[in-house]
Amino acid sequence: MIPLPPPPVAHKPWMSRAATPLFIFPVIAVIALAMIWGATYKLIGIERAAAEHAVAVSGRELAETYEAQVVRALREIDQTLKLVKYAYERGRRFEVLQELKASALLPPELLFGISIADRDGNIVAGTRPPAQHNVASEDYFRVPRGVDTVFIGQPPRLVDDAKGKLQFSRRLSAPDGSFAGVVIISVDIAYFVSGYDAAKLGAHGMLGIVGTDGVFRARRSGDKVNAGDTVGKATIVSDADDEPAEARLVTNPWDGVQRYTSARQLFEFPLAVIVGLSADEQLAPARAAVRLHALQAGTASVVLLVVIFALWRMSRQLARARKRAAEEQVAHAARVEYLAYHDGLTALPNRTLFSKLLGQSISQARRYRRQLAVIFLDLDGFKAVNDTLGHEGGDALLKQVAVRLRECLRDSDTVARLGGDEFVALLPELTQDKYAAIVAQKILAAIARPFMLDGQEVRVSASIGISVYPEDGTDEQALGKNADTAMYKAKQEGKNNFQFYSETLNASSAERLSLEKALRHGLERGEFELHYQAKRDVQSGTITGVEALLRWRPDGGDIVEPGRFLPFAEETGLIVPIGRWVLMTACRQNAAWHALGLPRLTLSVNLSARQFNDPELLGHIGAALAESGMEAGLLELEITEALLIGNVERALKILDGLKDIGVRIAIDDFGAGYASLSLLKRFPLNTIKIDRSFIRDLTSGREDKAITRAIIAMGRTLSLTVVAQGVETKEQADYLRENACDEFQGYYLNVPMAPADIAELLRAQGKLPHRHDLHGGIELAAI
Structure with a gap:
């Protein structure tokens, strides 16, 4: 029997309808709209959360800053109270204020008013x-009768811009220990909120000080100052007594404004500082961005619906167009995926893809008992390229570096860019550590070759750190961290080298100990010596001063260049005793030249960061001047911009101390840092020295010319002496002379010399005639 063929499969009507454009396109529209709005709401949520977190963290930082300001003011007030109390109880009685004022031991009267009340509350002395002549009824008189601590009185209730005082008091005791009265300091309430910065806090921000009794001692919002109103601290920030992670969003009860509020308890005083940022002001940009995203999503939705409707009507005629659109969508998705895992600038894998590849390689290495290496690379001098050629030049350099890195690796290896000028390479299936060292050496050699950027030859180097699995780590985080650590060790070793994380770092530690020992012995054995480089007046060519330069000759052998030992001396703190020796030796030498009848010279001595922050710096400078007999006005101390902007107030205090001694102050390598003109105006400076990087390309670089002219003009505006360092050619000297630079120094004039050679140079200067060069300046006839 021949079997019958199976009956044809009947297609269900709903399946047929689902395959038609009438059904497909609405479904696509719904899905696409859901994706658009889902992505939009997610983006809005992310941006809102990021903005709220940023504002909250900013509020906490402002609270920390305000707390420090208030604590400083309160400590000064309490110290003054203790001083008056001590002097009073030592028998000075009511004359104590006049005596302390005459000795300049009291704070300025403009801010603080000080008075003494006797045991009956009568004001018997004051600045x-x-x-009011009797304060017996005031809380700041009554409460201190039984306690010997600082008491902060409740202020009068102030509304908006009303004036008022905040009273601080301490008990005064009679010789028999009984209550003799109180000392009172009166301070304007507005003083404690004078740090209100509208640029950061906005028009509806808030600064305030509230007592543990819940009474505001001072509060400011915008230009309005209030005090005396009562509010529970728990309604502001519930955990104000703890260290808050960040500010919290609360509605402040006194004005109904919703603010990100941060409160910090002052452990030394019964007060808490409160800082608030208006949510409406701080989140306005984020809310505008939310509206923009919603508008964009709505526009995209409308466009999508129009397109879907058009496709629905022309589905049969545009079958090929639909296919092409699908292919384009696939290509776009592939492009998006590619961009998600690759660096857009260099086309190398990015951090995400490298992390995945490293995780896979670790799993395979663990399974097959293999080794692998992670190489972490950071470019040396990349910032200088960015500063000189701009970000376009820096991007071009990174692209060329990526090409050279790929050429140094096998096809099975991976190189990725982590960001900025940081690159990382993965060497899987590593048979021995030697291969990682070979690759690192190839990379150093490749990076060391000059790069051509915008027609200019640029040179950079690289610092490389290497970690090996499994010796230096068994997971991605450990290997990456250890390679990064080794890279920083390479930078400490002078850059342009590579370091392994393990044994090589241990050996390096031994070398560091050996170098430290050699430096200590070098100072003890007199192995250090000073050379001097002359500075000359640009117009006359006359030597106006010298700069002392340190040299080290271990065991009487060859000179070790400062760059090889000074960074280590700075790191270990040996720079402080070495710097003292330099200062004393240089001052003695300058005095010796003057004793020989040679012209008076300005002596420049460089100060490192550790020297500048040495608490005994002023004393050692004074001792060097006194012992050598050199005039203080002939000593010029050179510091970098970084020392000024690191801690402005501390730097200003130190510079004022140096100025009081009478020494000159110069900014070295000016232009290479970030000091603003408004900041420089605050410091008592005498000289700025133009960074040699601008002088080097002065005759060929238009930007360097413009920067140099601007620095010279700025120096003249601020009445500062402008010195160009690193002058190596006649063309550079002529340009500086034409643009009215004051002084210059460099190998074009003379190399650093021994003291005897400087003396001969000064004698020759007095004997030689002068001549005019082709540009109208004056040079020595022979040097």
Whole structure:
């Protein structure tokens, strides 16, 4: 029997309808709209959360800054109270204020009013006329009768811009220990909120000080100052007594404004500082961005619906167009995926893809008992390229570096860019550590070759750190961290080298100990010596001063260049005793030249960061001047911009101390840092020295010319002496002379010399005639 063929499969009507454009396109529209709005809401949520977090963290940082300001002011007030109390109880009685004022031991009267009340509350002495003659009924008189701590009185209730005082008091005791009265300091309430910065806090921000009793001692919002109103601290920030992670969003009860509020308890005083940022002001940009995203999503939705409707009507005629659109969508998805895992600038894998590849390689290495290496690379001098050629030049350099890195690796190896000028390479299936060292050496050689950027030859180097699996780590985080650590060790070793994380770092530690020992012995054995490089007046060519330069000759052998030992000396702190020796030796030498009848010279000595922050710096400078007999006005101390902007207030205090001694102050390598003109105006400077990087390309670089002219003009505006360092050619000297630079120094004039050679140079200067060069300046006839 021949079997019958199976009956044809009947297609269900709903399946047929689902395959038609009438059904497909609405479904596509719904899905696409869901994707658009889902992505939009997610993006809005991310941006809102990021903005809220940024504002909250900013509020905490402002609270920390405000806390430090308030604590400083309160400590000064409490110290003054203790001083008056001590002097009073030592028998000075009511004359104590006049005596302390005459000795300049009291704070300025403009800010603080100080008075003494006897045991009956009568004001018997004061630095200002008293606002009331008896304070017996005031809390700041009554409470201190039984306690010997600083007491902060409740202020009068102030509304908006009303004036008021905040009273601080301490108990005064009679010789028999009984209550003798109180000392009172009166301070304007507005003083404690004078740090209100509208640029950061906005028009509806808030600064305030509230007592543990819940009474505001001072509060400011915008230009309005208030005080005396009561509010529970728990309604502001519930955990104000703890260290807050960040500010919290609360509605402040006194004005109904919603603010990100941060409160910090002052452990030394019964007060808490409160800082608030208006949510409406701080989140306005984020809310505008949310509206923009919603508008964009709506526009995209409308466009999508129009397109879907058009496709629905022309589905049969545009079958090929639909296919092409699908292919384009696939290509776009592939492009998006590619961009998600690759660096857009260099086309190398990015951090995400490298992390995945490293995780896979670790799993395979663990399974097959293999080794692998991670190489972490950072470019040396990349910032200088960015500063000189701009970000376009820096991007071009990174692209060329990526090409050279790929050429140094096998096809099975991976190189990725992590960001900035940081690259990382993965060497899987590593048979021995030697291969990692070979690759690192190839990379150093490749990077060391000059790059051509915008027609200019640029040279950079690289610092490389290497970690090996499994010796230096068994997971991605450990290997990456250890390679990064080794890279920083390479930078400490002078850059342009590579370091392994393990044994090589241990050996390096031994070398560091050996170098430290050699430096200590070098100072003890007199192995250090000073050379001097002359500075000359640009117009006359006359030697106006010298700069002392340190040299090290271990065991009487060859000179070790400063770059090989000074960074280590700075790191270990040996720079402080070495710097003292330099200062003393240089001052003695300058005095010796003057004793020989040679012209008076300005002596420049460089100060490192550790020397500048040495608490005994002023004492050692004074001792060097006194012992050598050199005039203080002939000593010029050179510091970098970084020392000034690191801690402005501390730097200003130190510079004022140096100025009081009478020494000159110069900014070295000016232009290479970030000091602003407004900041420089605050410091008592005498000289700025133009960084040699601008002088080097002065005759060929248009930007360097413009920068140099601007620095010279700025120096003249600020009445500063402008010195160009690193002058190596006649063309550079002529340009500086034409643009009215004051002084210059460099190998074009003379190399650093021994003291005897400087003396001969000064004698020759007095004997030689002068001549005019082709540009109208004056040079020595022979040097």
